[in-house]
Amino acid sequence: MAWLRVCFLALVGVVKSVDLACTDAEPQSPRDVTPGYTGDLATRYEPYGEEERRNFLQANLHFHLGAEHKNVGEYDQAPPSGDLASTVAPGLFCNPDALSPAEKAPYNFQHCKNVSVGLTYEFHWVFSSGAPGQLADDGSEGELGIADGLGGAFARTVNADVVVRGQVCLIYNNASLDTAAKIEADYADFLTKWRSPSAGQAVKYVGSTTGSSYNDNVCSPAEVNWHVDLKCCKLSAQAFDRTCQAMYDEGLREDLKPKGSRPPVDRRWVADVTFPLQPVCEIPFREGNTN
Numbered sequence: 544m545a546w547l548r549v550c551f552l553a554l555v556g557v558v559k560s561v562d563l564a565c566t567d568a569e570p571q572s573p574r575d576v577t578p579g580y581t582g583d584l585a586t587r588y589e590p591y592g593e594e595e596r597r598n599f600l601q602a603n604l605h606f607h608l609g610a611e612h613k614n615v616g617e618y619d620q621a622p623p624s625g626d627l628a629s630t631v632a633p634g635l636f637c638n639p640d641a642l643s644p645a646e647k648a649p650y651n652f653q654h655c656k657n658v659s660v661g662l663t664y665e666f667h668w669v670f671s672s673g674a675p676g677q678l679a680d681d682g683s684e685g686e687l688g689i690a691d692g693l694g695g696a697f698a699r700t701v702n703a704d705v706v707v708r709g710q711v712c713l714i715y716n717n718a719s720l721d722t723a724a725k726i727e728a729d730y731a732d733f734l735t736k737w738r739s740p741s742a743g744q745a746v747k748y749v750g751s752t753t754g755s756s757y758n759d760n761v762c763s764p765a766e767v768n769w770h771v772d773l774k775c776c777k778l779s780a781q782a783f784d785r786t787c788q789a790m791y792d793e794g795l796r797e798d799l800k801p802k803g804s805r806p807p808v809d810r811r812w813v814a815d816v817t818f819p820l821q822p823v824c825e826i827p828f829r830e831g832n833t834n
Contacts (some may be wrong), residue, residue, distance in 0.1 A: 584813060599689065641775075647660060689795065751767055
C-alpha cells in the first residue's frame with residue numbers, strides 16, 4: 544500500500560512528486576467571486592452548504608496576507624506601498640480609507656506574528672470529514688484536535704470531503720477594548736467561527752486548496768467546497784491577537800503568521816458558477832457537537 548501513502552502525502556502537501564498541470568486539473572481557487580463573474584470549467588455537483596459543514600470537524604485555522612479571493616468593490620486593491628510586516632506573497636486588499644486615523648494607530652501584537660494594523664488578511668477555517676476532532680487528553684493538537692497546516696484534514700481518511708470558510712478582514716485598532724472582558728466579547732470565538740455574513744452576502748463554490756505554491760500553470764490536486772463572505776469585514780487588532788492566543792493554546796505554531804497568497808486564477812481554471820450560501824444559526828463549539 545505504499546502508493547496510498549504517497550497519494551496521501553501529496554494531498555496534504557508533505558510531498559508533491561509530480562506537478563499537476565492546470566490543463567489537467569479540476570476547478571481551482573482562489574477565484575473572482577464578484578457577482579456575475581463566471582469561469583470556464585463545469586461544476587460537477589452543487590457544493591456542500593452550511594448544513595453539511597456542521598457535520599464536519601474543524602481541522603485548522605490559518606490566514607493569508609491579503610485576500611486570495613477577489614470581489615470588485617470590496618477586496619480588489621493592490622498591496623499598499625511600504626512595510627507589509629511579512630515577506631510572503633501578498634494578495635489583494637480592502638480599502639484602508641475605511642479606517643479613521645485612530646483606527647490606524649499601531650498595535651503591539653503579543654501572539655500573532657508578522658502582522659500589522661491597516662492590512663488585510665484572508666482567514667480560512669478548514670472543516671473536514673477526516674479531521675481528528677476533539678482529543679480525549681491534552682495531546683499536542685490541543686482540545687479541538689486542530690493542527691498546523693492541512694494534514695489534520697486528512698488524518699482519518701485520504702479522500703476526505705473538505706469545506707473551507709473564507710473571510711477577508713481589514714485589521715483596525717479599537718482603543719475602546721481596554722479590558723480583557725471587552726476583548727473577549729469582541730473576539731467571540733473567532734477561532735472556530737467567522738463573523739457570520741448576512742443573507743445574500745456569501746457564496747459557495749467548488750474549488751481547490753490555495754497558497755502561493757500554485758499559479759496558472761501548476762494547479763492543486765485537492766478539491767475543496769468553498770464558503771466565501773463577499774464583504775470585507777473589519778476585525779479589531781485586539782480580537783485578532785486573541786485569536787492567535789487561542790490558536791497557540793490549541794498547539795498551533797506555524798499558522799500564527801500569514802501565509803502567502805495565490806492570485807485569483809484565470810477564468811480558464813475556475814468553476815462556471817457560484818451558489819448563494821444560505822446562513823444558519825451559529826452554535827458555539829462544545830464537546831459533543833461539531834461546530
